[in-house]
Amino acid sequence: MSSPSPSSSLAQVRQARLDKIQRLREMGLNPYPSRASRTHFCADILERFEEIEGQKVTVAGRLMSWRKHGALSFGHVQDQTGRVQLYVRRDTLLPTDAAENRLGYEHLNLLDVGDIVEAEGEVVRTERGEISVKAERIRLLTKSIRPLPEKWHGIQDREIILRKRYLDVTHNPEQLKRYELISRMVFEVRRFLDARGFLEFQTPVIQPQYGGGTARPFTTHVNALDCDMYLAISHELYLKRLIAAGFDRVYTVGRYFRNEGIDRTHHPEFSMVETMTAYADYTFNMDLIEELFRHLATHVFGRTTFNVAGHAIDFGQPWRRVSMADAVLEATGVDFRNITSPDEANARLREMGLTEEQPTVGHAMAYAFEEKAAPGLIGPALVYGHPVEISPLAKPMAEDPRFAERFEIFIAGMECGDNWSEQNDPVTLLERWKQARDLAGADPEEHHPLDYDFIEVLEHGIPPTTGIGPGIERMAMIFLELENIDDIIFFPLMKPVVSPVNRAIYGIEERPGLPSRLPAVTLDPESFSQLVRDDVFRPLAKTILVRPHLQVWAQGAPRKAWHATVSYEIGGLLDHNRLVVTGPTLTAQSEEEFERLCEAATENGANGFAETLKEKFRGCRVEFAPVSREHAPRVAQEG
């Protein structure tokens, strides 16, 4: 066998390591065994050194460094708890043994930094004073064939950190610790609620209506039911159904999906713990949320004061509780409780320098609060008693029905949660819902569709109920003192990419990409064929992909007519634009006829110019993608 060529592009480094695997196999060793026999974690050995010095232990983990020094070698093994040094001597390491998958000293060059290894030996302190495992046996557990990032600087490129978090975390144990804390935080949320008699439930992520909040949903299609559905924007309405069923304290640690912007504090997919408590009002939740934060601070993070956006926030003290009217009075000197007309309220706003006209006294007070009082609430503070005009889903207060049984959490001037006594009067709720829909039109950020099934639940009756929904990531950002949600979410959402290096290594063929938001160049089939014959197009890839597309704009009822337009998207000829070739418009009187026409049009139409493509570009494959179909949005189902 020829020695590996001395070179080091990634592909060549990888090949050198694959060659080592080959040599291991020839020696009868398994580069990917399944059995490991760790007895101690690294941190145990370091922390309990006095106790276990001289004992024989087995550690296992990733080999993070390797320093060969003639008949003596040193390295570090890293596991979930930390790193411990391996101290290896030629004269005391047992020789290679295939049955034990063991490597002797002369074969240690088959190991690489990054491999997963196991070492058995005595716990000692080296002459230089480092606590180490003096290895008698070294076993390879997993051969790594990709090099780790630079050992001193690690990964600096933010994009690679986010895309390959596992590499960043491998290099930075403090990052590993951070994600461990987030995991422990969720565990403690469960323990906290469990201790208070709450039961955890799984609620559906795929929902037929996107109720329980106002946000743009992700849409999906359930094939088995042939039905469009939505990913949960909230789990609230299902928790209330559980209350209707007779459970009095329920919660879910749920996944929430909102098809909206991504920024420092927002991510399309996130988690919340959402509770629902029967036979309690919003004051119960004011206590609950305060205790929850205090519990997490002390039990997970071991302290009560945290630096949030430059402010020292102490969760150990009782939180300030202030009515919104009092908060505004304090900040502006105006008591909106004494104001009776919108005109007067707007006059007061103008005196404060707030010029946006407000429709009601309640709106005016909320506006003044948001602009003048909220930024000063360093807190943590609980602001209660919102105007009913802006609280359609909350119950009005019995003692003053102008204000709702509702509170918001403020930490360092930021709103961190919204909670209320749930409106359980089905008639009132249905009215409010319809009003909101009429006001907002079709914007899902302003209202959500009517969920008659849920109204029916309320008609059967649910007890007085109240819930909280603190966000997992938001809480983690506060407790970990981080301002970027990407530092909390281990796998942030990013556009998929394939690096040129991986393309080469794995032999991934460059597929004609069809990103839909590129501007389109549209041609009729005759012009297109002519341009192909005139050598206007040059293929950019080995495959030219033809993707037939059906835009269905009428389907059956109410007029018993079927209409669709056919088009063909051609991938692999244009780089910065989509290339679209138009097709026929189909009209049919029955579903069977329509399906027949669709089939014929997508095949025959494509073949018309496909023949030209095949003739002209003989070196390329002309492939057909499955037909995609788009239905025009259904109009006015209701009313």
Next chain:
RNA sequence: GGGUCGUUAGCUCAGUUGGCAGAGCAGCUGACUCUUAAUCAGCGGGCCACAGGUUCGAAUCCUGUACGACCCA
């Protein structure tokens, strides 16, 4: 949505006025019995993000595109 910036070897980064593409780590070969960013000697490794343009000549200047970061709303 707006602005600013980035993209050079697997990783971290240089690259002057537009003139042969550079280093460290990692890799390969060898030496070395207490190293820990080991050291020493030697050897390799590049679609300078992509596509155009200007130019005798472009990593460098111009335009566009992609991906990303930061700031603002």
